[in-house]
Amino acid sequence: MKRYQYEPKCVDEIVVRQFTFEFPDDLDPIWVPDHVVRSHLFNGLSLTMPYLEPFLVKTMREASEHITDPELLQDMRGFNGQEACHYKCHRRLNELLKSNGYPELADVEARLARSYEKLSTKSLRTRLAYSAGFECMTNGFTTWLINERTQLFAHASPVVSSVWLMHMIEETEHRTVAFDAYMA
Ligand SMILES: [Fe+2]
Numbered sequence: 001m002k003r004y005q006y007e008p009k010c011v012d013e014i015v016v017r018q019f020t021f022e023f024p025d026d027l028d029p030i031w032v033p034d035h036v037v038r039s040h041l042f043n044g045l046s047l048t049m050p051y052l053e054p055f056l057v058k059t060m061r062e063a064s065e066h067i068t069d070p071e072l073l074q075d076m077r078g079f080n081g082q083e084a085c086h087y088k089c090h091r092r093l094n095e096l097l098k099s100n101g102y103p104e105l106a107d108v109e110a111r112l113a114r115s116y117e118k119l120s121t122k123s124l125r126t127r128l129a130y131s132a133g134f135e136c137m138t139n140g141f142t143t144w145l146i147n148e149r150t151q152l153f154a155h156a157s158p159v160v161s162s163v164w165l166m167h168m169i170e171e172t173e174h175r176t177v178a179f180d181a182y183m184a
């Protein structure tokens, strides 16, 4: 049986871009006009990011203490740099969702915080498997979002659409790293 072996990424490099987006203070949480469900589908996903992505970063950091392959370690640093930038953008967006009509989302955030705290007590192996699984799922979501972008984001807020596109495009760059770290 063929054993797993690390292979370098399809991309030349995982680029850490320190991007930021300026959200207007009066940002409408229904940022895809006339599409309440679509807006809230993405808002719900955005809510998870400041809990999920720091969890991924922490898990990768801990895993890196057990990994010696310099190329994979470099990938993991790129992964962490990208994820750290993502959740900071989502955190600012989520603050506006709460202050512009949905303060009750703070309860959802509290539940997310508890859930990820509990997950953080699991073994490194379990946390890496979760991370690899989540990134694998993200890849399917990314393919859908990028292929459907013109329909999904027609007439939508350019800044919120851009956050999602930028985020998901970076996901394609580091998509295999969590799996590689788990296998290593
Ligand atoms: Fe991300």
Ligand SMILES: [Fe+2]
Pocket (backbone or CB within 6 Å): 083, 135, 138, 171, 174
């Ligand atoms: Fe990711």
